[in-house]
Every structure is written in C-alpha cells, then in structure tokens.
Amino acid sequence: MEDEIRTDRKCPHCGQLLEPWMGPPETGWGILLVCNNNQCPLFLDSNNTVAEFNPESKLGFRYAEDPANNYTSFNLATYCGSSYMDMCKK
C-alpha cells in the first residue's frame, strides 16, 4: 500500500484535522481519515438522532474520508464506548 495519505484534510463540521485510522480487516477498507473530535457537531448530532429511535444505541457517526476513493466523504458508524458516554449524551 502506498504511504501517501494526506494529513492536511480537515473535518468540514468542526475543522479538526482528520486522523488516519485503519479499518477493520473484514470491511476490506485500508487506511481511512477520520474526525476523532468528540465535540464534533456531526458526531454529537448523530448520536442524538440515533437515540431518538433507539435510546439503547451507543452508535454514532463520525466524519470520514476514504483516501483510496479520491477522498470521498462518508459517515463512519462508530460505537460510543463507556469513555465516550458523557460526551455522547449531552
């Protein structure tokens, strides 16, 4: 795999630099760029939206781009673990 992933990409929702993240092997993804900001408006809103339909859900969505696909943006489903609970539930 080429190691030429850009590191100057920023999240359009919060302005934080996107961080490289290796997708789970079963997804077939390579390195993705992900917004890891727990205060990101997209992330906070996503969990509120999910919670409306399923209060037990700890899923949220983070902004992500796929370097292997011309930096196409998409919403990466992510699990809000216990350490994120306080931030997911505002």
Ligand SMILES: [Zn+2]
């Ligand atoms: Zn963000």
